Amino acid sequence: MLALAWPLALTNLSQIALLLTDTLYLGRLGEVPLAAATLGGNLYFITLSLPFGLAFAATAMLAQEKGHVRHHVREMRRTFRQALWLGVLGFVPIGLLLWHGGAILLASGQEPALAQEAERFLRAILWGVLPFYGFMLLRGFLSALQRPQMALWVSLAAIGLNALLGYVFIAGGFGAPQLGTLGAGLSSAGSNLFMCVALAVLMSRDRRIARFRLAGRFWRTDLRRMAEIVRVGLPITGTMLLEIGVFSGTALVMGWFGSTAVAAHAVALQVASATFMVPMGVSQAATARVGLAAGALDRAGAQLAGWTAIGISVAFMAATAVMLLAVPGTIAALFLPPELAPTRELAALLLMVAGVFQLADGVQATAAGALRGLKDTRMPLLFAALGYWGLGLPFGLLMGFSAGMGPVGVWFGLAAGLAVVAVLMTLRWRRMSALPPEQLAARALAA
Structure with missing residues (x-):
């Protein structure tokens, strides 16, 4: 599990490093650019729930085909092509939403100046959506x-490229004009394009991968297989939409407290997202390992893969929880200059709350990944709806406004929602992984 998980986790961390680089540049320009890019970035990640869902569904199907189907080269090629077509089709509504992101933010009650600045960011970064999906x-x-x-x-090479592009486009390095949030969108889109093209080129030069001929006869469609990707992927999309949406919705709520709260939320969320990328990578490894075992009708192997992944995530997130609870002020100071002392203090408080929910966040992500390996995606969608929106956000609003705890209270609501989802996901995995072999076979062969 570790052999597969650590490269995936580091790849995920490299994605966060791209955003952290932009945040560091924007934080030096002031609260407004940082807050605007945060609001725009949250809307951007909401729209990415569809590409994520389709890509994760395709990964589960590819793993099961590799584990079970004799002629897996042909079957995996067909699944990959249909998933690629779905991504192209899905880009149309995503692009329209991001292009009009300023109007959406205005309708949500954000300040006009922040909404206008966020729209500049969104209209640049939207051109990196399709390349990012191709990379995933x-x-x-x-x-x-x-x-x-x-x-x-x-991904590691893209970090250096993004840092260079950010220095040029965001900070105005080498005599270039200082574009601020527009530059952040341009640098992120350029880095996504690089990752997709570079990975495709490297894969085409590998003989064992080139034999799959992924780009051959790209125009051929398989509606049955495409429908299966949608059937498995839409609940994943919904689950991620609910999870990403609750954090993005929290950013909008922070806008009601002012730009200081938004900026502090941005820093705390960036750090929490960075720590989350490791269990996210473990969950992706769990999807592949559980899917391979399920495809081979190996119930014991599937159980062992899932529980091992959950144990690894628990160990890692326990360590990050200690770090966030011990030195939150030091971490906040890495992102915010001394003249923004109130923002620093609030960010440190939010980081301590993030330390409280680290374990729950890691467990729910990894258990969901293991369930995806069994193509069990509908119940996790219901768990996310109940935990994040039925409990987490309402409780956060109650604590933030009625109880007078402000932004910290809103984050305590997130912690409560994550805890509920973690328990429900783990119980679901325990039940589904204990299915008799014949039922496991039925799920593996459902496509």
């Missing part, structure tokens, strides 16, 4: 083959 799909294919290292090297 290629990475999922490599995960099913248990060869994730190639995606890791590309």
Whole structure:
């Protein structure tokens, strides 16, 4: 599990490093650019729930085909192509939403200046959506083959490229005009394009991967297989939409407290997202390992893969919880200059709350990944709806406004929602992984 998980986790961390680089540049320009990019970034990640759902569904199907189907080269190629077509089709509504992101933020009650600045960011970064989906799909294919290292090297190279682009476009380095939030969108979109193209080129030069001929006869469609990806992927999309949406909705709520709260929330969320990327990588490994075992009708192997992944996430997130609870002020100071002392103090408080929910966040993500390996995606959707929106956000609003705890109270609501989802996901995994072999076979062959 570790052999597959660590490259995936580092790849995920490299994605966060791209955002952290932009945050560091924008934080030096003031609260307004940082807050605007945060609001725009939250809307951007809401729209990414569809690409994530389709890519994760395709990864689960590819893993099961690798584990079970005799002619897996042909079947995996067909699944990859149909997933790619779905991503192209899904880009149309995503692009329209992001292009009009300023109007959406205004309708949510944000300040006009922040909404206008966020729109500049969104209209630049939207051109990186489709390349990012292509990268995720290629990475999922490599995960099913248990060869994730190639995606890791590309992601690490993208960090350096994004830092250079950010220095030029955001900070105005080398005599270039200082574009601020527009520059952040341009640098992120350029880095996403690089990752997709570079990974595709590297895969095409590998003989064992090139034999799949992923780009051959791209125009051919398989509606049955496409429908199966949608059937498995839409609940994943819904689950991620609910999870991303509750954090993005929290950012909008922070806007009601002012730009200081938004900026503090941005810093705390960036750090919490960075720590989350490790269990996210473990969950992706769990999807592949559980899917391979399920495809081979190996119930014991599927159980062992899932519980091992959950144990790894618990160990890692326990360590990050100690760090966030011990030195929150030091971490906040890395992002915010001394003249923003009130923002620093609030960010440190939010980081302590993030330390409280680290374990729950890691467990729910990894258990959901293990369930995806069994193509069990509908019940996790219901758990997310109940935990995040039925309990987490309402409780956070109650604590933040009625109880007078402000932004800290809103984050305590997030902690409560994550805890509920973690318990429900773990119980669901315990039940589904104990299915008799014949039922496991029925799920593996459902496509």
